[in-house]
Amino acid sequence: MVKAKYWTINEKPVGLPKLNDFVLVEEDLPEVKDGEIIMKAEYLSVDPYMRYRLRQMNCGEPVTGIISSKNKEFPVGTYVVGYPGWRSHTLLSEKQLSGTNEMGFPYMKLPDLGNVPKSTGLGILGMPGNTAYFGLLEICEPKKGETVLVNGAAGAVGRCNVIAFAGSDEKVSWLKDVIGIKNSFNYKTADIREVIKKAAPNGINCYFDNVGGEFTATVLPLMADAARISVCGAISTYNDESKNTGTLFLNSPFHEGTIIWKQLKIEGFIVHRWTNRWMEGINQLKKWIEEGKLKYEETVTKGFENTPKAFIELFDGKNTGKAIVEV
Numbered sequence: 001m002v003k004a005k006y007w008t009i010n011e012k013p014v015g016l017p018k019l020n021d022f023v024l025v026e027e028d029l030p031e032v033k034d035g036e037i038i039m040k041a042e043y044l045s046v047d048p049y050m051r052y053r054l055r056q057m058n059c060g061e062p063v064t065g066i067i068s069s070k071n072k073e074f075p076v077g078t079y080v081v082g083y084p085g086w087r088s089h090t091l092l093s094e095k096q097l098s099g100t101n102e103m104g105f106p107y108m109k110l111p112d113l114g115n116v117p118k119s120t121g122l123g124i125l126g127m128p129g130n131t132a133y134f135g136l137l138e139i140c141e142p143k144k145g146e147t148v149l150v151n152g153a154a155g156a157v158g159r160c161n162v163i164a165f166a167g168s169d170e171k172v173s174w175l176k177d178v179i180g181i182k183n184s185f186n187y188k189t190a191d192i193r194e195v196i197k198k199a200a201p202n203g204i205n206c207y208f209d210n211v212g213g214e215f216t217a218t219v220l221p222l223m224a225d226a227a228r229i230s231v232c233g234a235i236s237t238y239n240d241e242s243k244n245t246g247t248l249f250l251n252s253p254f255h256e257g258t259i260i261w262k263q264l265k266i267e268g269f270i271v272h273r274w275t276n277r278w279m280e281g282i283n284q285l286k287k288w289i290e291e292g293k294l295k296y297e298e299t300v301t302k303g304f305e306n307t308p309k310a311f312i313e314l315f316d317g318k319n320t321g322k323a324i325v326e327v
Helices: 049-053 094-098 118-122 127-140 169-179 192-199 213-222 256-262 271-290 304-316
Strands: 002-009 022-029 037-045 061-069 079-081 089-092 147-150 161-166 183-186 204-209 223-231 265-268 298-302 322-326
Touching (some): 002 089, 002 304, 037 304, 118 127, 118 298, 118 322, 127 204, 127 223, 127 271, 161 169, 161 192, 169 183, 183 192, 192 213, 204 213, 213 223, 213 256, 223 256, 298 304, 304 322
Parallel strands (some): 147 161, 223 265, 298 322
Antiparallel strands (some): 037 089, 037 322
């Protein structure tokens, strides 16, 4: 008998989540049957999009090691990335292991990451990394000499003129000193319109947007003609109850007249679109890390009991890079 712990919501958060919105529950898991496995979480992911998901469900994304198995495809010792929630242990059936969750993601074996930590399977070598890889290269399609704007900045884009924004002076220093993006700014203190006009006098050609809201409304008129925008999130709206009614965001920052006049291409996406090319992205990102071309950062919170705290701190900007809970 395995005793499992998991976090669920005590009540749906209103505005910024609070610690007492969450409750820790214990349960006993039965012994595995044919085709089943039990996974033990080693790392858990906390991400801003989970705030939006909390309106419908409790969610998480643990990296887990299999400690009991009667499934030959997932033997004991295998590491798996999946979506069973913020759980210490999870019992999964053969059907669950061969299917996908409600977001369209399957359970995946963690590939050989070499000398790179397993925790990166939740970040730069996982869903967030592939979101940046495919969202930027497949939708924005940056070309040499163009200007690229990233509003939740975490990396550079090679030979393009990159403009990056982050939410603290410390993060801006990291972008400048470690990543090497000289045009990095604190969106909380900078005049966004003025610094973009100065850094990109001919307009922005590619905009990777995961913030939305007033930031995007400011950026849109500064786009170049026939520019491309990939939209994968709207972090600035997740805690704003006045702009969210269940599954519909109100007060869109995308002004139709500007879109038409500038002939902009705007495409929203969820990264599971590229599930059949998943390892292409992971292998390329890993190669760039090994070559020193791609740098990353993780903020690690220790202890399963601190998972909600780590999640809430995302909205205070206390993490640099990917936020991880080490169970």
